[in-house]
Amino acid sequence: MTAPGLLVAAVRSGAGKTTVTLGLMRALARRGLRVCGVKCGPDYIDPAFHAAATGRESFNLDSWTMEAALLGQLALRAGEAADVIVAEGSMGLFDGAPGAPAQTGASADIAAHLSWPVLLVMDVSGQAQSAAAIARGVAAHDARVTLAGVMLNRVASERHRKLAQEAIEAIGIKVFGALPRDGGIALPERHLGLVQAGETQGLETLLDTLAERIETHVDIDALLAAAAAGGLSGLARAPLDALRPPGQRIAVARDSAFSFFYPHLARSWRESGAEITFFSPLADEAPPEKCDACWLPGGYPELHAGRLAAAANFLEGLRRFAATRAVHGECGGYMTLGRTLTDASGAVHPMAGLLDLATSFAQRKLHLGYRRARLSADCALGAAGDALAGHEFHYATIASEKGLPFAMVTDAYSQEERPAGLRAGLVTGSFFHTMTKKRGRR
Template sequence: MSAPGLLVAAVRSGAGKTTVTLGLMRALARRGLHVCGVKCGPDYIDPAFHAAATGRDSLNLDSWTMEPELLAQLALRASEDADIVVAEGAMGLFDGAPGAPGQTGASADIAAHLGWPTLLVMDVSGQAQSAAAIARGVALHDARVKLAGVLLNRVGSERHRRLAQEAIEAVGIKVFGALPRDGGIALPERHLGLVQAGETRELASLLDRLADRIDAHVDLDALLAAAAGGPRGVARGPLDVPRPPGGRIAVARDEAFSFFYPHLCRAWREAGAKIAFFSPLADQAPPEDCDACWLPGGYPELHAGRLAAAGSFLEGLRRFAATRPVHGECGGYMTLGRTLTDAEGRVHAMAGLLDLATSFAQRKLNLGYRRARLSSDCALGAAGDELAGHEFHYATIVSEKGPPFAAVTDAYSQEERPAGLREGLVTGSFFHAMTKKKGRR
């Protein structure tokens, strides 16, 4: 039996989804329940907070990059040995990108695919009875999505709560609770989202405070009773993702390189690959007994000086790349280049394995879904294989010379453009791979 689930969503970003989700996860875990977290859409940071709150790995589910079969397989794994799955939505519930019905990347697609009822977090600051119109609109907007009810957030007073709650309940929508305003529970942020879980001071204490608020102001028993859905009639099968780049893979992991999707790690291990983590910031080279190296994205721009001074890491990486495949995504790609300019304009020498110079002093947001067609055989697949994923970075390219890693399109155009670089056994780009497209090797 798969565990039932709930999707925590809102009509916009900034309504309090993340703090509500973390508080709910922690409160349920403190009751002794086995809780598994899920993040809708491409996101590296929130799943690490989910893991801290629940004690279990979280997973990403995304309807734009993932076929329904892969969504079902990942949801099956999320629900194994769990009592409940708590999914956190992205942006507004119905926000997504152009795509076929059910494949737009909207959190509503995930709720529809898996039958998870939605808990709508409503920031009611600046409104009262009008919240009922919004809740009713959400309930009626998409017949595929079941609205379990509403959780009021940022309530100013008992009178404020009563006005909003009575209006919402008058249109037949359940209110599970109301959280008062509290400016002291905000999570710190930086340019790619929240400060990472491992860097957040006194995270355990903060999670317990969030759980205390949920315990005090939310009907948890009613929420548990509302949970439903999950993968039904799904037999365990392989995860259709980019193939493991090797049998034993060296993966950089520290504060500079942490954007490694849990579902990729899990899929590669299920395929028989071994994962060996190492820390460039600790001046560790890729382990010599590995046959491929993966440099994930992260925040190398915040640690460029330390990376430039990490002689054992850089020399070891160059030695590794002479005989074995190395791939870098986003921050990892920047590290494979010749130079990285930090926010203060200081230029730092990087590995020099690709003819690339990047800058964080010159910033421009690049964000969105991507499809990538591999330009040549490499560690991720054969020439012509297609991957689906995304870009999210502020760093800019100062110079980029050499044959491309792939040809990419986005959600709004079929026009291909070159992306990334390849040189010998070394490849990289700002593209983050999530899945391979169906029908390809």
Template sequence: MNAPGLLIGAARSSSGKTTLTLGLMRALTRRGLRVAPVKCGPDYIDPAFHAAATGRDGVNLDSWAMEAHLIESLAAKVSAGADIVLAEGAMGLFDGAPGGAAGVGASADIAALLGWPVVLIHDVTGQGQTAAAIVRGVAGHDARVKVAGVVLNRVGSERHRRLAGEAIEALGLPVFGALPRNERVSLPERHLGLVQAGETQGLDERLEALADFIEAHVDVDVIVACATIAATSNVIPDASRKRSDRESSVTPDAPVAAVDSRSPAPRASGMTGVVATAPPAQRIAVARDDAFSFFYPHLAQNWRDAGAEVFFFSPLADAAPPEDCDLCWLPGGYPELHAGRLSAAQGFMKGLRRFAQRGWLHGECGGYMVLGRALIDAAGEAHEMAGLLELETSFARRKLHLGYRQARLAADHPLGAVGVRLRGHEFHYATVLREEGAPFALARDAYSDDERPAGLATNGVSGSFFHLLA
């Protein structure tokens, strides 16, 4: 059977989902439990923190971009050999967009599809009993979704905790804990979100501090029991019972519904693993370092399951893509923060130009910018790039571009024949100064049928700001 799962959700962004999720992940991991991490929605940064907290790679699940069978398959694969799956929601629990493959892209869709109860973390800043009205609305909004209980966040005092907590408990919803205001447990941020896990100084100590913080103020045992009990029944454990009286406390000697790690966990439909589709090439080189870190692991796994080989290399280490590969994939990331180093990495740049003469090069977002003529950083300094596409971009003039995208290939491509539709998203601040040539795809957002040219493609080199999800 699959490991039991639990989703951390909220009424809005910046409510404390990441704080609670990372704290729980590390707290359970150091107890000896095998925690499988999941991020709902399109996000590259949070999963790296999840991996650091648990020691296990996770997966992104997105109901707008992915069909239900792919979501179920990925969830089954990540839960194999785990004791519990912890999923971090995105934005508000029901926030999404129309026209999705298996839903609207809301975290609630994932909880409903996989039968995971939701622990709601609610920021009570500026609220007392009104918090109960908001929680009541969230808990009753969608009959498919079971809210198991609530954790209060940014509580100012014991009186504040009682005002909000007792009003919520009067609804019949347990309050699993209350986090006091504490800016010392926050993680550093930059323009696309948190500073990447690999660049966060003292990350392990920060994660330990988060785990200590959650253990001190939240009933971790009863939250875990919610997942195990919900996997077999609709009963939510009583958070008001004393720890010593509880029947469902979790220790490393009594793991939660452990899965036999010798075999993959089955999907509810009887299938296992990721549904394989034709890979874009047989041997695929993927750039991976601090400048090119925005790559979804399930894509590489899907390609491997379909028989392809995937090889990683580091442009910041001045490595060229392996010459025996058929496709070079440059993911997004933060090339604007490393533009000088990339421009000076002539082994990498010359390697790209050589590769373009015999294989296919594709760049997503940051990778797309590196394939262009020039990249202007936030200080206004221009850096020469590979010069394989007629593209110039700038971070000196920033504008946010954000949202789901459906793209239709404008010509035959390793990803498919002309007209094949891809689902993904766009998230960047770059401004395009010049973009000339045939488009890679025709793309539209979730709110319009108006297709517009996206990216460029010429002579075996292509790219766009579009990030592929499915």
């Protein structure tokens, strides 16, 4: 048996899922419970906040990129040595991309696949009894999904709470609590979402404040009772096998410029027998010589371009490493492998020069969505023709990109392939964030 789970969701972004999730996680942890966080969908930032709130690593679960078997194995690991799993949805509960049934990337797919009941966070500002109609619609919309009940958020007054709660309870849906409106509680944001957990000032105090709000206004015992053990009781533990390790000893860049590294990839690589050594380019550290592959994750190199350009030991060490061993860069890592990076002010900074690429953050354009990639040639991530699944999420633009493509890529809305990224010698990179390999080849 794995730990019981509960999925925190809403009908739209901005309803308060993240602050409710973090407050609930910290409140449960303060009770002495072992809490494991889960984030539905591709997201690097929220899982780091989950880890801060619970003291345990958080995993991503995504039905568009991940096969059902991998979802089950990750959920199984999330529940190991845990008392309860708290999952945070993304966007609206039923929002996803085109895909086969149960493979749309919607949070509802995860709730259904793992039999986790849903706690619906409802922003009731500007409404009262009408909230009952929304709750009724959510409860009836998808027969696969069980609605445990509702948490009211941004309640203006006791009268407001009473009107909304009584209307919802009159249709047989439980209300677990009501959080008053408080404009002073918010997480700081930047262009890719929230500021990273490690950079958020006073995070521990904020998490405790969120927990106190939950403890004061929410029936936590009833929520724990509503959490369900899920559909994993008969699932046997098997290897994760999310993505082949790019080497036996992998150097992974990790600091404020390179932090977008999925925990499930690290877990999968380690379970495959690979070793991971972290190093910091911002501290002017080169990839360790003992390693046989280097992984530059995404992050915010555009905010630290001057420091990276001045990190001579890192850049020279990376160039030496790439002469004999595989190097792969994702998104921000890809930008760092290029010739130049132009920051938001228009200043041009020299980068590693391992790929014929120039990127700019001075003229921003959002690139967002799921991607499937077919490798153009053998590389550290697989053989030519191997299929990967992941996503793209960045504002940088390409000023110049010359050379052989890393992969041929499609999105969720078209099967038309387009070249993506670059490869040169043992160096590969693209704006594509890899989440899993896909079965077979495209």
